[in-house]
Amino acid sequence: MSDPHTADLFAPPAGEPQVLAPGAVLLPGAALDDAPALLAAIRDILARAPLRQMVTRGGFKMSVAMSNCGALGWISDRRGYRYAPLDPERDAPWPAMPPVLQALATTSATRAGFAGFVPDACLINRYAPGARMALHQDRDEADFDQPIVSLSLGLPAVFLFGGFERGDRPTRIPLGHGDVLVWGGPARLRFHGVLPVKDGTHPATGACRLNLTFRKAG
Ligand code: MD6
Ligand code: FE
Secondary structure, three states, rough: OOHHHHHHHHOOOOOOOOOEEEEEEOOOOOOOOOOOHHHHHHHHHHHHHHOEEEOOOOEEEEOOEEEEEEEEEEEEEOOEEEEEEEOOOOEEEOOOOOOOHHHHHHHHHHHHHEEEOOOOOEEEEEOEEEEOOOEEOOOOOOOOOOEEEEEEOOOEEEEEOOOOOOOOOEEEEEEEEEEEEOOOOHHHHOOEOOOOOOOOOEEEOOEEEEEEEOOOOO
């Protein structure tokens, strides 16, 4: 099986977009070149708006630690989930979205067939080993015609790519450092989640996975 044409059928080369389902496109390694600049920008944001573990409406502390940048930030508390212009921990606006982050989101969306995507919200998720994200739909945004761009950095994770009902059996998609997943159109309301992140360290992030989701929330 050393014929490169045959091998390609099973392992598309990094950089080739992979259509997982209509509207869901994986861009393997799309952020690798920019990763150092992206991580520097993320560190700067987190120095100003620190990561915190939010509680759900039911009062459970989420295993993933979160912060935001951009005009709007996603928050959860005993009143539920929503987007808010102010960081409730600091009673101040979220840090602005750095151009390097916005550009990655817009370029990735265009590559996946969603030209003209300009995010106003970027949710930063940090997964320590063991942290996970239960199956959910993203439905707190104003316009479901707008895609979501998701960037993975650091430790790998298994993304659960589900269907349109919570009970639909999800497909497992490995996501690694520099991968970008664009999620829109007919895929926009699919259920999805992340399996517990395995122990390990990554040269770029240390002992964690970072996931950034870019949205047009307002
Ligand atoms: C994560 N991602 O990858 C969690 N949501 O850590 C999400 O919940 C997500 O990757 C909407 C669109 C893309 C995503
Ligand atoms: Fe989500």
